[in-house]
Amino acid sequence: MPTVSMTVNGKAVKGEVEGRTLLVEFIREHLGLTGTHVGCDTSQCGACVVHVDGKAVKSCSTLAAACDGAAVTTIEGLAKDGKLHPMQESFREHHGLQCGFCTPGMIMSAVDLVKREGKKLDEDTIRHGLEGNICRCTGYQNIVKAVQAGAEKM
Amino acid sequence: MENFNYHRPSKVADAVKLMKKAKDGKYLAGGHTLVPTMKQGLATPTDIIDLSGLKNAGVKVGAKSVVIQAGTTHAAVAADKGVRKAIPGLAALAGGIGDPHVRHKGTIGGSLANNDPAADYPAACLALGATIHTNARKIPADKYFTGLFSTALKDDEIITAVEFPIPKKSGYAKFPNPASLYAMVGVYVVQDGKGAARVAVTGAGPGVFRQADMEVALSKSFKADALAGIAVKPRGLNSDIHGSAAYRAHLISVMARRALAAAK
Numbered sequence A: 001m002p003t004v005s006m007t008v009n010g011k012a013v014k015g016e017v018e019g020r021t022l023l024v025e026f027i028r029e030h031l032g033l034t035g036t037h038v039g040c041d042t043s044q045c046g047a048c049v050v051h052v053d054g055k056a057v058k059s060c061s062t063l064a065a066a067c068d069g070a071a072v073t074t075i076e077g078l079a080k081d082g083k084l085h086p087m088q089e090s091f092r093e094h095h096g097l098q099c100g101f102c103t104p105g106m107i108m109s110a111v112d113l114v115k116r117e118g119k120k121l122d123e124d125t126i127r128h129g130l131e132g133n134i135c136r137c138t139g140y141q142n143i144v145k146a147v148q149a150g151a152e153k154m
Numbered sequence B: 001m002e003n004f005n006y007h008r009p010s011k012v013a014d015a016v017k018l019m020k021k022a023k024d025g026k027y028l029a030g031g032h033t034l035v036p037t038m039k040q041g042l043a044t045p046t047d048i049i050d051l052s053g054l055k056n057a058g059v060k061v062g063a064k065s066v067v068i069q070a071g072t073t074h075a076a077v078a079a080d081k082g083v084r085k086a087i088p089g090l091a092a093l094a095g096g097i098g099d100p101h102v103r104h105k106g107t108i109g110g111s112l113a114n115n116d117p118a119a120d121y122p123a124a125c126l127a128l129g130a131t132i133h134t135n136a137r138k139i140p141a142d143k144y145f146t147g148l149f150s151t152a153l154k155d156d157e158i159i160t161a162v163e164f165p166i167p168k169k170s171g172y173a174k175f176p177n178p179a180s181l182y183a184m185v186g187v188y189v190v191q192d193g194k195g196a197a198r199v200a201v202t203g204a205g206p207g208v209f210r211q212a213d214m215e216v217a218l219s220k221s222f223k224a225d226a227l228a229g230i231a232v233k234p235r236g237l238n239s240d241i242h243g244s245a246a247y248r249a250h251l252i253s254v255m256a257r258r259a260l261a262a263a264k
């Protein structure tokens, strides 16, 4: 069985996995970090988005073994010293969630979007940037508002 | 998903050796086609040979051509300043594949090896007259795509790079399926240095193909008006729950016009 070592939210972790172990399984089941969700398991919904070496990816379609040596950030890694990340705070303030299932993926995607496109985001850029994230509850309106406001505070 | 032996070689020759030794081996690049396929049980390889250890990502822009390493992600092609300047249509195509997360993982080599009938890169390769470089040979695009999910690649052959001649102008337009984001129809139009036009269509048929009547017309005048007399015939095009053959035939004309309008 392959052994993988990676840095998850700044901490070095190590574990034995099977070839077929998905990154999301490693994160949720081996590390117990259950903030990353599995919605579709078919690479469509984006609930499982985490950052691998600084880039947003769908962890349900990524092998854990292929992330050996990588730096991974999950939703649990965003808040610092008990204080929510500006993007998390903005989702709370702007009511960017209802059931909250899609939210970890939305926030990880939004933070990635700001990294690529900067803090001033228009509505079109945000909607395109969230193309890989599906929300069954909100109708997206407040998610877009939350991302726009959160981006400016990052 | 069935389990498999996982390998991550750092040399192309070692990858080929591992493939020859495996009972039923598969190369893995970004995994954004292969992993979902394995989850569904449509592929159950005994061995996965991960090509990411080859570190074969990057772009080289020369005077006459752009060479993209097989392991380069769609996001990296879309953002590359050299590609954006030399072949803006190709950068725009890469930036329109799937969603941002798919573009961070999916690679040009994986897309071309898979040859999905609705994938975007095959249209660019065929229209631009690209050359597919493998560990064994160089294959011109006109000989590479051999039909539905099939290519000229041998089982253990590895794509190492893709070389695109720099055209005078080119552009791409696709009508994405709103659920999958793959092309319902995508059309890539090219005008080369001598004024000759090439037009390739993806999504509409069982595999990417050239639209000969449009090529003749656009070689005379590389403008949407030149397409006025051309009615694309639905025969042989895909009909499914997303759209009939007649609908796709119409989309080819519309996407060709949009691609011409976008051509730079």
Ligand SMILES: Cc1cc2nc3c(=O)[nH]c(=O)nc-3n(C[C@H](O)[C@H](O)[C@H](O)COP(=O)(O)OP(=O)(O)OC[C@H]3O[C@@H](n4cnc5c(N)ncnc54)[C@H](O)[C@@H]3O)c2cc1C
Binding pocket: A043, A044, B026, B027, B028, B029, B030, B031, B032, B033, B034, B035, B051, B070, B096, B097, B098, B099, B102, B105, B106, B107, B108, B109, B110, B111, B112, B113, B114, B116, B118, B119, B120, B121, B157, B158, B159, B160, B180, B181, B182, B183
């Ligand atoms: C939600 C979603 C939306 C998508 N939307 C689009 C879209 O709009 N347009 C589009 O074109 N594609 C789309 N894709 C497909 C995406 O671009 C894939 O990533 C791509 O087609 C396959 O590339 P990969 O690097 O992930 O390859 P993998 O999945 O790793 O491999 C695919 C196949 O290629 C083989 N292979 C990989 N690399 C090589 C190589 N160097 N040499 C030989 N064989 C190799 C593998 O053995 C496998 O058979 C989408 C995918 C998803 C999940």
Ligand code: FES
Binding pocket: A037, A038, A039, A040, A041, A042, A043, A044, A045, A046, A047, A048, A049, A058, A059, A060, A061
């Ligand atoms: S669970 Fe990964 S994309 Fe839906």
Ligand code: FES
Binding pocket: A096, A097, A098, A099, A100, A101, A102, A103, A134, A135, A136, A137, A138
């Ligand atoms: S808040 Fe329920 S799925 Fe988005």
